[in-house]
Amino acid sequence: MAAALQTLGGGIGITLHWIAFTPTIEQQATEEQKKKWLKLAQDVAIVGAYAQTEMGHGTFVRGLETTATYDPSTQEFVINSPTLTSTKWWPGGLGKTANHATVMAQLYTRGKCYGPHNFMVQIRSLENHQPCPGVTLGDIGPKMESNGNDNGFARFDHVRIPRENMLMKFARVEADGTYVQPPSSKLAYSNMVYLRGTFVMSAAQALASATTIAVRYSCVRRQSEMKPGEPEPQILEYQTQQYKLFPQLAAAYAFWFASWFMTQQHGSITGSMEKGDMSGLAELHALSAGLKSYTTAVTARGIDVCRMACGGHGYSHASGLPALFGGAAALCTAEGENTVMMLQTARYLVKCFAQSQAGKRLTGTVAYLSAVQPSPVAGNRNMSDLGTLVAAFQHRAARMVRHAAMQMQGEMQKGKAREDAWNSCSVLLIKAAEAHVHSFVVRNFAETVQTVEVDESVRAVLTSLCQLYSLYGITEHAGDFLKDGYLTGRDIDAASSHLSAMLARVRPDAVALVDAFDLHDKILRSVLGRYDGRVYEHLYEWAKKSPLNKSEVHESYYKYLQPFLKSNRAKL
Numbered sequence: 156m157a158a159a160l161q162t163l164g165g166g167i168g169i170t171l172h173w174i175a176f177t178p179t180i181e182q183q184a185t186e187e188q189k190k191k192w193l194k195l196a197q198d199v200a201i202v203g204a205y206a207q208t209e210m211g212h213g214t215f216v217r218g219l220e221t222t223a224t225y226d227p228s229t230q231e232f233v234i235n236s237p238t239l240t241s242t243k244w245w246p247g248g249l250g251k252t253a254n255h256a257t258v259m260a261q262l263y264t265r266g267k268c269y270g271p272h273n274f275m276v277q278i279r280s281l282e283n284h285q286p287c288p289g290v291t292l293g294d295i296g297p298k299m300e301s302n303g304n305d306n307g308f309a310r311f312d313h314v315r316i317p318r319e320n321m322l323m324k325f326a327r328v329e330a331d332g333t334y335v336q337p338p339s340s341k342l343a344y345s346n347m348v349y350l351r352g353t354f355v356m357s358a359a360q361a362l363a364s365a366t367t368i369a370v371r372y373s374c375v376r377r378q379s380e381m382k383p384g385e386p387e388p389q390i391l392e393y394q395t396q397q398y399k400l401f402p403q404l405a406a407a408y409a410f411w412f413a414s415w416f417m418t419q420q421h422g423s424i425t426g427s428m429e430k431g432d433m434s435g436l437a438e439l440h441a442l443s444a445g446l447k448s449y450t451t452a453v454t455a456r457g458i459d460v461c462r463m464a465c466g467g468h469g470y471s472h473a474s475g476l477p478a479l480f481g482g483a484a485a486l487c488t489a490e491g492e493n494t495v496m497m498l499q500t501a502r503y504l505v506k507c508f509a510q511s512q513a514g515k516r517l518t519g520t521v522a523y524l525s526a527v528q529p530s531p532v533a534g535n536r537n538m539s540d541l542g543t544l545v546a547a548f549q550h551r552a553a554r555m556v557r558h559a560a561m562q563m564q565g566e567m568q569k570g571k572a573r574e575d576a577w578n579s580c581s582v583l584l585i586k587a588a589e590a591h592v593h594s595f596v597v598r599n600f601a602e603t604v605q606t607v608e609v610d611e612s613v614r615a616v617l618t619s620l621c622q623l624y625s626l627y628g629i630t631e632h633a634g635d636f637l638k639d640g641y642l643t644g645r646d647i648d649a650a651s652s653h654l655s656a657m658l659a660r661v662r663p664d665a666v667a668l669v670d671a672f673d674l675h676d677k678i679l680r681s682v683l684g685r686y687d688g689r690v691y692e693h694l695y696e697w698a699k700k701s702p703l704n705k706s707e708v709h710e711s712y713y714k715y716l717q718p719f720l721k722s723n724r725a726k727l
């Protein structure tokens with residue numbers, strides 16, 4: 156059913172029903188409320204949107220303007236859009252598809268505001284799909300990509316819902332209007348943590364799709380002369396083509412493994428939280444925010460590298476790459492704009508650094524911050540050894556976190572307010588957080604290839620891919636590693652030579668590595684990435700189906716070109 160709705164395309168957006176609306180019920184509703192809504196959502200007996208973002212606020216959730224005011228006389232909440240900028244804006248499926256929405260609104264009871272909370276609101280009739288009384292709905296118009304999804308707007312004119320429609324697993328309002336605090340005010344944000352975690356897998360899958368298309372096409376496409384008189388080679392024989400594609404291929408595997416870790420972490424920490432142990436929430440938030448930001452940004456850039464590596468045909472929608480890029484670009488903004496998310500990770504790192512300075516032993520993904528030696532130990536390193544590469548990334552991250560935190564402390568010692576010191580160091584903080592997430596991805600990649608249950612021949616290939624990913628990162632960010640002498644110029648030269656060797660080593664397995672993603676042609680939707688490699692015949696067939704080819708002479712000739720040509724000829 157869902158697949159059918161999904162393929163309905165234009166105007167039907169059910170993605171957010173699955174990835175945001177239904178999980179919000181699962182994570183934020185009481186058992187009683189789940190009995191009422193969860194099965195309806197899981198069976199698609201209702202279709203929902205996750206309505207949090209407004210025209211005036213997406214990032215700053217505490218600044219949302221929609222209100223939910225409790226009326227004890229009727230035991231109802233009144234949902235209202237007080238200003239134009241409070242109009243809910245962007246939620247997927249909100250425009251034309253959903254008949255319910257979880258609405259994030261500022262909760263008011265007994266004249267006091269308790270901040271953003273989630274409320275279940277029916278927005279369309281289950282009989283005729285017309286908007287409910289007091290609800291104004293619509294689509295926000297064409298976007299960069301994903302125009303099959305009706306991202307919409309919604310306004311509420313004093314819409315009344317029962318008290319029981321507040322999702323009350325964590326916080327609640329009693330019948331008399333008493334507000335009962337949640338264990339943490341951030342539990343209302345828990346579904347965003349979950350969704351950011353799923354974006355890591357979306358990024359991995361998107362980069363896997365793009366590298367599958369580009370690597371397969373690079374084996375079909377022959378171009379130029381590598382040696383005079385010899386046949387045109389596969390473009391994948393060019394080292395530059397390998398340098399473009401194989402680091403993206405390695406990143407796809409790295410992000411795939413990082414998403415495994417993210418899923419496992421989310422499950423175990425939310426499991427502990429169910430038992431009242433909130434201690435893991437801060438690390439989970441920092442990791443999901445940082446990984447979402449890092450993997451989606453690298454993926455969007457990587458897809459465009461794959462698009463360019465396919466030449467002119469990469470720019471055609473026949474390749475599937477422009478659509479992939481548009482989707483990945485959305486992942487960089489949605490579910491927490493990437494800069495803002497990376498700053499959240501930086502906030503956590505600065506806090507952990509201060510704790511480590513005060514003598515606390517750090518654990519989890521930040522344990523290395525207290526273990527890494529501040530003074531660089533220069534020397535001839537074995538740059539093909541995974542342990543050496545992981546240590547280099549951790550040293551780089553620790554140094555950059557320390558530098559950003561000390562810079563901030565320095566600003567505050569000069570008398571700057573903490574917020575001003577934060578803002579004036581935020582570029583350093585972002586770079587430090589990116590280095591931290593990069594070091595996590597490298598370490599997790601190395602640990603996975605060393606422990607995953609595969610036969611040794613596969614482990615050897617995955618190890619080469621992990622070396623390639625790490626060496627590429629070191630050569631791309633060489634300055635960070637050279638700055639305190641931890642790596643020398645000779646180490647960087649060694650890294651570059653090993654990287655070239657890895658490109659050649661991965662080449663024979665490149666097609667097998669993308670085939671291993673097992674992405675069906677129906678998922679890839681790419682003439683260039685077809686499993687059977689019959690690109691040119693299908694490119695021609697694809698072009699012939701272009702709407703412009705419905706008539707031999709297009710109507711625009713008669714309307715515009717013919718009179719234009721005629722008048723120009725008359726002047727000769």
Ligand SMILES: CCCCC/C=C\C/C=C\C/C=C\C=C\C(=O)SCCNC(=O)CCNC(=O)[C@H](O)C(C)(C)COP(=O)(O)OP(=O)(O)OC[C@H]1O[C@@H](n2cnc3c(N)ncnc32)[C@H](O)[C@@H]1OP(=O)(O)O
Pocket residue numbers: 171175205207208213214215216217247301341344345347348357361436437440479480481482483485486488489490491492495499502503506
């Ligand atoms: C190629 C294939 C792609 C196909 C797909 C194509 C198209 C579709 C793509 C995407 C659409 C899909 C879904 C999209 C859905 C959405 O976008 S839903 C809306 C998402 N919106 C957001 O994510 C909003 C982001 N903003 C925030 O989360 C908060 O405003 C922010 C965290 C930025 C700030 O919150 P604030 O309350 O102001 O907190 P502070 O910065 O002051 O920090 C206070 C402390 O709270 C901790 N904290 C913050 N958030 C969390 C959290 N979620 N969990 C736990 N803890 C949290 C923070 O660390 C601070 O703690 P300390 O005081 O430092 O201890």
Ligand SMILES: Cc1cc2nc3c(=O)[nH]c(=O)nc-3n(C[C@H](O)[C@H](O)[C@H](O)COP(=O)(O)OP(=O)(O)OC[C@H]3O[C@@H](n4cnc5c(N)ncnc54)[C@H](O)[C@@H]3O)c2cc1C
Pocket residue numbers: 171175205206207208211212213214215244245246247301306485488489490491492493494495498
């Ligand atoms: C395809 C798509 C689907 C979406 N689906 C949904 C959905 O289903 N439900 C929903 O509720 N929302 C949805 N959204 C909205 C999305 O969550 C927001 O657009 C996103 O959170 C970014 O917020 P914003 O638009 O307010 O960006 P802004 O925050 O206005 O970003 C603009 C700039 O301001 C900067 N900035 C903002 N705050 C800070 C800060 N504190 N420090 C430094 N820089 C800052 C940002 O880095 C950015 O460069 C969707 C968006 C897209 C594109």
